[in-house]
Amino acid sequence: SQQGEEDPQALSIQEGENATMNCSYKTSINNLQWYRQNSGRGLVHLILIRSNEREKHSGRLRVTLDTSKKSSSLLITASRAADTASYFCATDAGQAGTALIFGKGTTLSVSS
């Protein structure tokens, strides 16, 4: 069963705009991760945020985590056409050493 659910399912923006994707999950977690998948490729890890962190930055990426609401958001600032991809959140369901559970993803299209 899906632990994380991304919202929206699809997002279309213009280059230079910001893109925000949300993820909700069901159980307690140790960490939450975001991955990107370009068309026809494998997933690539973007960022990991631990349950005791509220915000994390990596380049143009900003991730927030609200454990009380069981939700996270991924913000991509000043988007580029190369950011066009699907974005997935993944959680560990609160058990160390177990597998990640992935949501169904948000498909982002950035047009120039």
Add this chain to the structure above:
Amino acid sequence: DAGVIQSPRHEVTEMGQEVTLRCKPISGHDYLFWYRQTMMRGLELLIYFNNNVPIDDSGMPEDRFSAKMPNASFSTLKIQPSEPRDSAVYFCASSSMGGAGEQFFGPGTRLTVL
């Protein structure tokens, strides 16, 4: 580092045939995961190994699916007999920390069962 290696990249087969997918994880990673991705169901975990031992195979759809990891550098996912509904992209991923850390994905095998 070559990353996670999967073969073949594409496989087209006929219903009833045996299909074997292969994966070489990143050296030093002791977790290996097999996923299946379809439009309808998204990314599903099939099975994962820790130190070559299967830990959770609850995602394996049925007995037609089997996975092995005979050593730390090689794993196979076998489907016998294959069915059209098995058509999907199958990913292998490896990690040094299980759910606690980053997973590294291979490029995937696109399987088409006619």
